[in-house]
Amino acid sequence: MSGMSWTPTPEDLPAPASRMKGRAILVTGAARGIGAAIARTFAAEGAQVALLDSDTEGIEALAREIGGFSIPCDLALSDGIDEAVNVAVARVGHLDGLVNAAGVYSKGAVTDIDPAEWRRVLQVNLTAPFLLCRAAIPHMRAAPGPSATILNISSGVGLSPYAERACYATSKGGLITLGKVLAMELAPKIRVNTICPGLIDTPMVAAMSQHNDLTPTLQKYALRRLGLPDEIAQAALFLCSATGSFVTGITMSVDGGRTYH
Numbered sequence: 001m002s003g004m005s006w007t008p009t010p011e012d013l014p015a016p017a018s019r020m021k022g023r024a025i026l027v028t029g030a031a032r033g034i035g036a037a038i039a040r041t042f043a044a045e046g047a048q049v050a051l052l053d054s055d056t057e058g059i060e061a062l063a064r065e066i067g068g069f070s071i072p073c074d075l076a077l078s079d080g081i082d083e084a085v086n087v088a089v090a091r092v093g094h095l096d097g098l099v100n101a102a103g104v105y106s107k108g109a110v111t112d113i114d115p116a117e118w119r120r121v122l123q124v125n126l127t128a129p130f131l132l133c134r135a136a137i138p139h140m141r142a143a144p145g146p147s148a149t150i151l152n153i154s155s156g157v158g159l160s161p162y163a164e165r166a167c168y169a170t171s172k173g174g175l176i177t178l179g180k181v182l183a184m185e186l187a188p189k190i191r192v193n194t195i196c197p198g199l200i201d202t203p204m205v206a207a208m209s210q211h212n213d214l215t216p217t218l219q220k221y222a223l224r225r226l227g228l229p230d231e232i233a234q235a236a237l238f239l240c241s242a243t244g245s246f247v248t249g250i251t252m253s254v255d256g257g258r259t260y261h
């Protein structure tokens with residue numbers, strides 16, 4: 001079996017139970033990829049899910065599929081974020097959780113980066129999660145249950161960067177730090193954790209692989225394969241449900257073994 005790589009099928013993953021029953025969660029970046037997988041998994045586990053994305057058609061389709069609510073919002077613009085959170089809370093009734101999964105990728109050496117690109121990436125990947133947390137925290141503090149959760153989707157690149165990724169890596173490193181500060185400020189009612197995915201098979205990576213052969217990168221992964229969005233969703237489920245009730249402030253790598261060595 002040495003050298004062979006095994007990828008789970010949906011049947012290999014745990015069957016849905018009721019681990020998110022009664023919870024109301026806002027998921028950003030929910031139209032596709034990792035955010036959509038988290039939204040599907042949380043809904044299958046009993047959560048009410050508000051789906052926020054700039055891709056209105058994508059979230060409307062997923063809302064129909066899982067019985068959630070679509071909240072169209074462009075996170076490249078700060079105006080409108082408070083209102084989007086308020087609309088989401090009005091739709092789902094209260095707020096037990098926020099998952100910041102929306103993000104944009106960017107490549108380029110520091111000397112080549114247009115300052116407008118720097119501002120765009122930092123806005124979507126870091127400032128928007130800050131504004132979403134800021135707007136969501138009062139609702140989460142008032143949530144009826146004993147605990148609420150924030151989950152930020154950072155990246156392995158935020159922990160262990162590559163050259164020519166200054167915008168992306170800096171935004172994702174900042175998101176890790178924001179999560180640690182929030183975990184201290186919001187305990188004990190609100191737990192705050194961060195997942196750092198490795199390369200995951202989503203439209204973002206499909207776009208990347210059009211310009212780059214990912215094979216040499218995957219050789220650095222102990223498991224030597226792309227991850228699946230559902231594998232991130234299972235880690236998110238652990239952190240955002242009662243199974244992770246004693247876990248806060250952590251940065252969890254779910255990356256097939258890229259960053260541990």
Ligand SMILES: NC(=O)c1ccc[n+]([C@@H]2O[C@H](COP(=O)([O-])OP(=O)(O)OC[C@H]3O[C@@H](n4cnc5c(N)ncnc54)[C@H](O)[C@@H]3O)[C@@H](O)[C@H]2O)c1
Pocket residue numbers: 028029030031032033034035052053054055058073074075076077100101102103104105124153154155156196197198199200201202203204205
């Ligand atoms: N796929 C990977 O290999 C990988 C690895 C590490 C981290 N991540 C992170 O995981 C998260 C999800 O990535 P993905 O691979 O699912 O990406 P994706 O591009 O497939 O999906 C991202 C989603 O975010 C939404 N989005 C982007 N800009 C937005 C904006 N301005 N306003 C509102 N919504 C916006 C998109 O419409 C899309 O639905 C991102 O934060 C990404 O940085 C992904």
